[in-house]
Amino acid sequence: MNDIMKLDNRLSVERSDPGRRAVRFNNLLKAKEAIPAGLARKAPPKLPELSELDVVRHYTGLSKINFSVDTHFYPLGSCTMKYNPKINEEAAALEGFANLHPLAHDKTSQGTLEMLYDLEKRLCALCAMDAFTLQPAAGAHSEFTGLLIAKAYFAKRGENQRVDIICPDSAHGTNPATASMLGFNTINIKSGPDGRVDPADLKAHLGDRTAVLMLTVPNTLGIFESRIEEIAEMAHKAGALVYMDGANFNALIGIVKPGDLGVDIMHINAHKTFSTPHGGGGPGAGGIGVKRRLEEFLPVPRVKLEGGTYRTDFCCPDSIGKVKAFFGNVGVLTRAYAYLLMHSKKELAQIAENAILNANYMKSRLQSIYPAHSGDYCMHECVLTPPAALAAKGLKTLDIAKRLLDYGFHAPTIYFPLIVHEAIMIEPTETESRETMDSFVDTMLKINDEGAADPQLLKDAPHTMPVKRLDEVQAARQPNLRW
Numbered sequence: 001m002n003d004i005m006k007l008d009n010r011l012s013v014e015r016s017d018p019g020r021r022a023v024r025f026n027n028l029l030k031a032k033e034a035i036p037a038g039l040a041r042k043a044p045p046k047l048p049e050l051s052e053l054d055v056v057r058h059y060t061g062l063s064k065i066n067f068s069v070d071t072h073f074y075p076l077g078s079c080t081m082k083y084n085p086k087i088n089e090e091a092a093a094l095e096g097f098a099n100l101h102p103l104a105h106d107k108t109s110q111g112t113l114e115m116l117y118d119l120e121k122r123l124c125a126l127c128a129m130d131a132f133t134l135q136p137a138a139g140a141h142s143e144f145t146g147l148l149i150a151k152a153y154f155a156k157r158g159e160n161q162r163v164d165i166i167c168p169d170s171a172h173g174t175n176p177a178t179a180s181m182l183g184f185n186t187i188n189i190k191s192g193p194d195g196r197v198d199p200a201d202l203k204a205h206l207g208d209r210t211a212v213l214m215l216t217v218p219n220t221l222g223i224f225e226s227r228i229e230e231i232a233e234m235a236h237k238a239g240a241l242v243y244m245d246g247a248n249f250n251a252l253i254g255i256v257k258p259g260d261l262g263v264d265i266m267h268i269n270a271h272k273t274f275s276t277p278h279g280g281g282g283p284g285a286g287g288i289g290v291k292r293r294l295e296e297f298l299p300v301p302r303v304k305l306e307g308g309t310y311r312t313d314f315c316c317p318d319s320i321g322k323v324k325a326f327f328g329n330v331g332v333l334t335r336a337y338a339y340l341l342m343h344s345k346k347e348l349a350q351i352a353e354n355a356i357l358n359a360n361y362m363k364s365r366l367q368s369i370y371p372a373h374s375g376d377y378c379m380h381e382c383v384l385t386p387p388a389a390l391a392a393k394g395l396k397t398l399d400i401a402k403r404l405l406d407y408g409f410h411a412p413t414i415y416f417p418l419i420v421h422e423a424i425m426i427e428p429t430e431t432e433s434r435e436t437m438d439s440f441v442d443t444m445l446k447i448n449d450e451g452a453a454d455p456q457l458l459k460d461a462p463h464t465m466p467v468k469r470l471d472e473v474q475a476a477r478q479p480n481l482r483w
C-alpha cells in the first residue's frame, strides 16, 4: 500500500460529527407517530452522524483492505478458497429461486424442487451413494447429521452398545468434535509414518462397541487413504459403519466414487467443492449421502417425484427429523447446481486432476527449502514446515505467514494439522494459474532469504497492513471487546 492509498482507519462512530446528515426524506410514512407511546425510545439511538460521502468513503475503504479470492491468492489449506464463477451468482439470484417463499405450496415450487431433486441425483452418481439430503448448513453440520443417522440405525437394530467412534489423528478437527457432541466416545488412532491409517492399529480398536469409523479423505495431511477398501471391510466385519468426511471432494470428483470403496455415509461441502463464496463463518451447504439401508433415517422433508410432479414428503417414520429449516441453504445449493451443469463429466475429473497437479507443483518447488511432512505425492494440498535454518534463529511459521501478507498473499493454513509441528498447509486449488503459484513460491523463497539475513524483519511483520502484529497473548488474556 503506498502513501496515497493510506486509509483513514477510524470507526464510523469516531468519524461522527453531530448534526451531519446524508439525504433526508420527508416523513411520509409518519413512522414515529405510528409507534405506540410506551414502545417508543426515550432518547435517540447513538448512531454515527455522517455525510453520504463520509459513509461511501468509509465502506469503500473497508472493502479495499479485505483479502478475498477475487483480489488475492488465498492458499488456505483445507478451506478450498477457489474462484467462484460469477454465473453462479446470477443463477442464485434468478427471481424464481431467490424470491420463492419457503412456505409456498409444492405446486408453485416445482422449479426449486426439481433443482434439489436433480442435484441429489447428480451427487448420488458422483459419489456412488443411493440417497442424499441437502439440508445440513455446512460440513460440520453434515457430520452431525451423518452421525445422528448412524445412531438411529444402531438404535433400530438394538445395538445401543455401539458408542465408540474411531477417528485417525489425521482427521479434520470437526470429526472428533462432532462425535463428542453426540455423546459418542472418540477413539483416536495414530497414523503410520506414511500419514495413513495403520490397519493393524485399527484392528486392535475395532469391536462390538464400534459404531463408526470416521475417515477424512483425503486426510488433513493431503494424503489419500490408499487402503480404504481393506479398512472399510475391516470396519464392516466388526459391524461398524464407515463415514467419510468428503469436505474436500474437489480432490476426488470424477475420479473416485466413495460408495464403491465401502463408504456408507459421506458428506460433501457444496461451498468448497462446487464454488460458493465462503469464509468468515458462512454461508455454506453440506449434503449427506448414504447407502440404501440408511436412507429411511435421512432428514425430512425429502423431495419425491411422482407422475411428473415434485412433492415434499414428511412421512418417513424412522427419519431423524429436521436438522435445518425447510431445505437448507438453497442459495448455496443453487450455485452448486449451476456449477455442476457447467461442467461435463470429463471436466469434473479435470477439476480434481488440476487441484492435485497444482498442489504437487507447489510442493515440488518449495520442499527443498520448506521440508514437506510427507515424501509422497499429495492430493489437493501439501503440508510443509519452516526451514531449519530459520527455526534455529527462533523464527516460527507464524512469522513466515505474517510476512506473506506484506507481499499481497493470504497466508496458508498454519499450525494445522495438529500432528505436524509448525505446519504450513498450502492448498492452491485448481483455479490458480502457474504464474500465480510461481509468484507465491518465489516469495516464500525470498522470505527464507530475508529471515536468514534479518530475522527481526519477519518477527515484526506485517509492515504494510493497516493492523500490525497483534499481541495474541494479551488479546486472549485481556480481550478488549468494546472500542
Ligand SMILES: *Cc1c(COP(=O)(O)O)cnc(C)c1O
Pocket: 078, 079, 137, 138, 139, 140, 141, 172, 174, 216, 245, 246, 247, 248, 269, 284
Ligand atoms: C472445511 C472442512 C470441514 C468443516 O466444514 P464447514 O463447512 O466449515 O463446517 C470438515 N472437514 C474437512 C476435511 C474440511 O476441510
